[in-house]
Amino acid sequence: MREAVRAKGSGWEIWIASLGCLLGSCLLILAVQLYQDSKTIFGKQAPPSNFFTLNKKIHGGALVNMGKGEKTFSQEELDEIGRMEGIMRIGGFTRNKFPLTLYIWPSGKVGLGAAAKTDLFFESIPDDFLDFVPETWHWDEKSSIVPIIVPKFYLDLWNFGLAPARVEYPALSNEAATGMPIELFIGNNREATMEGRFVAFSKRINSVLVPKNFLDWANEKYGKPDAGQYFFLWKDGAVDGPPRTIEFLQSLPDDQKENGQVSPISSPAERKPISEILQGQEEVDDLHSRIIVQIEGSPSEAFLAQLEELHYEINREFPEQDLVKKITNSILLGTCVIGLLFSLSSIATFATSFRLIVSQASEPATNLLLLGFSSATLTKLFFSQFVRIFLLVFLPALALGAWLQSLLCQKATAYGIKLEAGLSVWTIGFALVYCIVFLMINLRVIRKSVDDLMR
């Protein structure tokens, strides 16, 4: 019977439809598998999180703020932030309390060529907030080098901003940048000189970081009181002498501490007992003006509104996993859409081709119907022809998808991501459903074409 209805022509349509089916099926299968793989990767790791720094808003111009102390977060405020929705943990920034100047020698040797000179600051955060802890991230009093982490985009700014504009500054690779000697001059009069190195470039923290124990040590040794730690001492209703430091107030006799009064230099009229200032100062030492928070997922509108209400300023650090996840999802979605388009066009081409095949074989097919063969028998005849072609295309597509996935697994292993090679049960289930849908659509088309023969 097959021989009786064999039609000539329509070969190229079948080839095009087969190619579309091969590509579409392969892409769809791959997209489904990669979606599951990405879920496995993101599922194994900590839930997607983002990091933010928070500080209190600064209002007014330079003159208004001159002499005012830092706006630090009190313990109550930190507790309140900790209770906010999605907050996973909070860490404080410690900053340097001494003037700091850096000489960076891009030539790789101190004194050779031009140095990039800059006044800078150091900050430190708890190590577990770092995106990674370099092996050389260690300092003790015997260390000759202070390790420094700077944001990756500082290096980009150097390479694509500063270096092209200044002939004496070469562009630097990561390796070259980590080899640059850096001279650290501490104090206004360079009381101390130390050597530093960039040990890593962070994509998470937007600050110049040094190990916390170094900063604590340096602050202790070279720290200067800032403007917020100078006070007017009041005596007999008038200011007595120049602004005094905390250390001076601490050295006063106990009775004077109890009865004497001081006022901050930023608001001289606000007189307070010396004892109160000294007590508050102990707490201030432990407080931070800038904090880093880790939150789960992306911040909600309510969370951002709450921060605004509290007059906190938020600086979003670099969203890593969130961004990776978004990119991965976009790629998967793109693959899925392309695969779907290929598959749909292949279904359409197959449908057209088989309508054409039935129509080209209409004379013998009609003769068979006239002989008493049922339209179901004829549909089965054409459909089995389609199934053979479809399976010849679909099975290689499945194999190709599995092969590409295993190839990607190998690549992923090279990046330290462990993935199971091969298609999952879900993917095979999806492939089966896809196969059934593809077959059903074409069965319907063929059945209709056969039924139309006798009309």
Add this chain to the structure above:
Amino acid sequence: MRIELQSIRPHPIPEKLIPGSEIWATDLSIESGQKRLIAAQSGKGKSTLLHILYGLRKDFSGEALMDGYSVRKYTDAEWENIRRRKVSILFQDLKLFPQLNARENLSLIPEENPSAPSVDEMLTTVGMEDFGMQRVETLSFGQRQRIALLRALRKPFELLLLDEPFSHLDEENAIAASKLIEQMVELNKASLILSSLGDVPPISFDGKFSL
């Protein structure tokens, strides 16, 4: 199978051909087991009548009944069954499969008539024993006509419709084919309606209608 025609008027037949016809616009019946000859010149509607009885045309007024049931009312599935088991037809244009050989054409039927002789016997009866393995497209029209006739006889039937089955046969072959037809009709206790251009084949008909 009993056939009744009640005032049948096929739409493609010109009105002027209707008066004088013994079939169109009259009531008649063909009883089960009867053999009837429909004789007419070309264009009078012989094939049209056979196609109506085979469920291929519905463009007529009046009523055609098979075993008391209107041919209009059969569903597609019922027609499939009728064509498979109850009515067999030899079309004027034969409707063979040219790329298949004679034997393959004879085998390509949905159901075999249990009372039919073997393919070899049938081929021998009509003088086609040497052409069984030959592709139909290489046979003469007369040879093809005999193959198509054999195919119609190899299907089960209660009504056999033959549209000018001897138009390209010589007398000797027409006689041999006629004998086989009569034999198969008798064996199947079937009715026969045979159309011809006017000559009467050597078959003992129960009656003749002129169109």
